Amino acid sequence: MSDQSLPPGALEALQRPSNAGNRSTVRKLSDFDQGVLAVSVSHHKDLGELTHKFDLLCPRSGCGSVILKAGIGRWVESESVELDITEKSLHPDLQALPAPPATTQWWLVTPNVMDFENIGFTRPVQQDVAAKKLKFLICAECDLGPLGWCEEGGKEFWLACSRVGYR
Template sequence: MSDQSLPSGALEALQRPSNAGDRSTIRKLSDFDQGVLAVSASHDEDLGELTHKFDLLCPRNGCGSVILKAGVGRWVERDSVELDISKEPLHPDLPTLPAPPATTHWWLVTPNIIEFENIGFTRPVQKDAVAAQKLKFLICAECDLGPLGWCEEGGNEFWLACSRVGYR
């Protein structure tokens, strides 16, 4: 039999969270004077389509897991969605979204979940009896903070609230 011992420090490295880098660089959208304009970049001059120029992170202090690499999500302003259906108080790292039908800013991720680095989902939730589609809320796959956004069950569009993710 061969000796299969691990190199020094390998076990500790495997047990650390995957995002154990410098968490002090997590910035929230509210930290930027120009809001979404400060975190966006145009990659297509003809269409004026904006994407995020920073990696999107879990906003929880002490987590900071990379959710989406820079440039993957497309900025969209559209109707807000009621994400906070729980009776529990909202986590301090998750700002309240405007009530529908007001609009808010989203990062739209398509065509499938493979675009994400680290995302989790809740069980399907039916918002009301007349809603045709059930929603799944997007959460941090590492610490379960959420909801950070939403998608329709079985859909291929994933919506992250610009104000509910961190930027680095």
């Protein structure tokens, strides 16, 4: 009968989060002098359309989980959405968004949630009686969020450019 012990360090490597080697490489949009222009590239099929040239990551210090691979989201400037219920709910790793009707910059992912690598959703939230219910997008590994939003049952997923990390 052979001994089936694990090699030294194998158990620790298996228990370590999959992104552990990439934690120090997370950069925020504010780290780039040219903002969204520094992290985007013209889409090869439509030169007027910009996509992100870096993988989008969870911005939480110590997480850095890959949320969306490069080139999937399309850059859109559109009306801001109230993602934070109170000022106290804003995590230090997340930048505050302007209040609606001001605009903000988004990475729009359509038409399928399966384009994401690692995303989670909150329960539906109805912020206004007349408005549709929203689900907030969060990191599926550490639950940081909201990073963005989608309408309940919708096929458009909006990630705030300033609320994700870049690598």
